[in-house]
Amino acid sequence: MIEFLQTLGKSTRTSFTKLGRATYFLLQTLSGLFSVLPRPRLLLNQLYFVGVLSFLIITISGLFVGMVLGLQGYYILSDFGAEETLGLMVAASLVRELGPVVSALLFAGRAGSALTAEIGLMKATEQLSGIEMMAVDPIKRIISPRFLAGLLSMPLLAALFSAVGIIGGQLVGSGLLGVDEGAYWSQMQAKMDFQDDIVNGIIKSIVFGFVTTWIALFEGYDAIPTSEGVSRATTRTVVNSAFSILGLDFILTALMFGDD
């Protein structure tokens, strides 16, 4: 019994210590952001690494998610003779929920894991210490540009995901299943609100980008510098990102779309 309490207390303490380190790390990263601005090269490199290389998986997934929504939505809506609202259904579910959430999950799998592995290996091969020996702050040089790149890429990727998904839904809905194309767009435009839907979706994706990149970078920076440690850190990045994204999504949805 005492032993159980001891392990419980110990693990609680370790997780709080880790949270504390993560917060300290975040503050350091944020203060390091100011030194990124005079070196746009670093940011551009990372935008390529984090954003451009995720472009393909995001757009293709978005297209297929939109097409599936179009198909499933059509089957259900046609039972009620409401196929015309297919556009609204596809757009609302993509812009409000699926766009930010699924693109963030894909982003965590594609870019987050890569960031963790890269930084974990830098630590394992003592490159971070090497940089520090040259009197260069690794946070400013390595971490902050990657953080900013993740923060900037995420809303763009989520917007692309939703946009491509809506087009995919239209392809299936009016191309294959015969929903009127004008009705598809006009129903959507009549009910989707810029402030309530589009802006809230973008806010969600910014929050997810922030959290995912933070977790990915911290897990890499905090990884045990062995090959096993790096592999564990990479797994933790994907698992923790997924938990945080889905949990935060619930909270954000409750806050944003509460009274309507």
Place this chain on the structure above:
Amino acid sequence: MQHTSTQDTLVGLFVAAGIAGLFFLSLQVSNLSSFYDKETYTITAHFENSGGLKVKSPVSAAGVKIGQVSAINFDPKTYQSVVTMKIEADYNTLPDDTTASIFTAGLLGEQYVNLEPGGSETFLQDNSTLDITQSAIILEKAIGQFLFKAAEEKK
């Protein structure tokens, strides 16, 4: 990691595509382009019961959308529902004896305000009030009355 101009081009394309996606969402998907930049004037109408009318419900005349509901309040003195509507400034020739009624689009569709122009020579101004109104038909009430009547007749 070396810098190449191809990489810069790809980053540029990525950012441009992302911004294009944002523009697509705001202009093609949402109603941003249709209403926000147009000038409007405000009119109010008092209803006995505004039913399921909501803020942003459409206001139409002869089936054409000419504005939207901007606020719905309860008047504690007259116990009426005060509906404030924003009408596009282009349509400033509505007579001041216009009738406002709350209709339902389809049997179970959303409710909207319908404006039926009267014959007056003077037009509605900003902040003017519509005097003739017709409340929403509450379906539950109508069914209740119908059932009650049917039961009475059976006796």
